[in-house]
Amino acid sequence: MKFYNFTIGFLTFFILAVLYNAQPSFGLHYGQLILIGKQKFKMDFNKRAVANGIKQNPKYTKIMNKLPHSPFKPPIGDHEETYSITFSFDNNEAKKVVAEYGLDPDRDMFQIGREIENIDFTIDQKRVSRYACRIVAEREAPENVYIYAAGFDNSKNIFLGVNAMKIKKPDGQFDGLVTNGVLILSPFNEPPSQEAPPIHENAASSSHALESLSSRIMSPIKRIMKPLKKISRESSPRAGRKNKSSQESTPITGKEKEVSQEIFHSTCWKEVSVTGDIYSQRKERVPGQMGKFEPSLTNKLEDGTLINLCGATLLWRSAKGLQNIDTEETLKKRLQELNKKRAQCPVYMHTLVFGRTGESSTSNSNNGHSVLRKPHVYEKCGHVQSNHKWGIDNGKYKCPYCKQSSDRVIKMSLGLEPAFHLDSNAFDYAFNSCGHIASERTVEYWSSIPIPQENGNFHAVCPFCNTLLNDDKPTIKLILCQD
Structure with a gap:
């Protein structure tokens, strides 16, 4: 009887497999x-x-x-x-x-x-x-x-x-x-x-394939940005000081703005x-x-x-x-590797814990995390610390580690959408001004793409939240204070 049931089960499985593969x-x-x-x-x-x-x-x-x-x-x-x-x-x-x-x-x-x-x-x-x-x-x-x-x-x-x-x-x-x-x-x-x-037809790894894709997309973007950077340099105060014929900086004129928009x-x-x-x-x-x-x-x-x-x-x-893209599990693994570095807050002297976008405070508390352990980054220097009240003066935030003052301190989290990540390298950077962390290649790529806005202008955005990036400093290199 057992042999009969085994035979029937095997034949049923075989027939279903054939029907599945036939379509x-x-x-x-x-x-x-x-x-x-x-x-x-x-x-x-x-x-x-x-x-x-x-x-x-x-x-x-x-x-x-x-x-x-x-x-x-x-x-x-x-x-x-x-x-x-x-x-x-x-x-x-x-x-x-x-x-x-x-x-x-x-x-x-x-x-x-x-x-x-x-x-x-x-x-x-x-x-x-x-x-x-x-x-x-x-x-x-x-x-x-x-x-x-x-x-x-x-x-x-x-x-x-x-x-x-x-x-x-x-x-x-x-x-x-x-x-x-x-x-x-x-x-x-x-x-x-x-x-x-x-683009390689037979990519050996997701990183290799996405890097080649990034290079193909970034090439025309770089050609766009070169003349814009030239306009910016020529109109900056520093460029004005270097110009012997004029001691004043030259602002970007309406014509130059039209040229930059025309390039886009x-x-x-x-x-x-x-x-x-x-x-x-x-x-x-x-x-x-x-x-x-x-x-x-x-x-x-x-x-x-x-x-x-x-x-x-x-x-x-x-x-x-x-x-060829990374899975959510791969991204979570990279996040664990970042947390294993045990970034320390120099004020509260406790270990910071990087989380994912959308994590609830309840789940964090169950894992032993608290609000004070959430990592924040100083916009100017990039030092990672907790959300403390030390060094706040007249709307400026002084970093206790390097003493530089920033206009903002940004809370950070991982954007968990694999399609937006260009590789699986370490999360060493953050988008400014939303705080989503990613690899250097990912943040450099997205910060260089001009996205059309409803008002007709072009502006780089964070792909995870669609927040407009800072014009002067769209990305921040993270510096961990480790024990």
């Missing part, structure tokens, strides 16, 4: 989107059970002239499932162009926006469009994932109103830019530089159209403006691509890239 494509991972500033707020993009992609049917792109007070209906093709993009050209809606789309069995489509219905990844931020953009992935080539501006509403239509920028292509087809704009910053949207090694616009972020074409970024997200068409660039999402939806920035990690 290797179902549930295939395309990649993952993570919202900057919201740890754990992310979405996996997997192969759908049934394809829902679409493709344009040029045969049914028509100019529709609507009669007054008559219902407007888009053209109907031969497809059972019909999608359409409507371009409106005047205020009374008497003239429209409607491009029809039918189902594509070779692609999966995912939609992102503020709306709840008909949206796969909902981002509840007021400036994000209800149907902001859509992601399309090839089912048989999952590494090919593309982004398009705007998403289809419940009636399976994208409506570009009068204020939206419309474009007529040389082939007669129509395209458009959404009012709020969909921007991408891709590591491959710039020509390769000699100082940037290519023309070099970094690109705008994606409704049909997936790439344009240089508009100077302002206002109706009637459009950037220059850039036919050499693509809307393909590469590992590390950033997506800005006018109020929210997303990081795309490909399926292959996710295989």
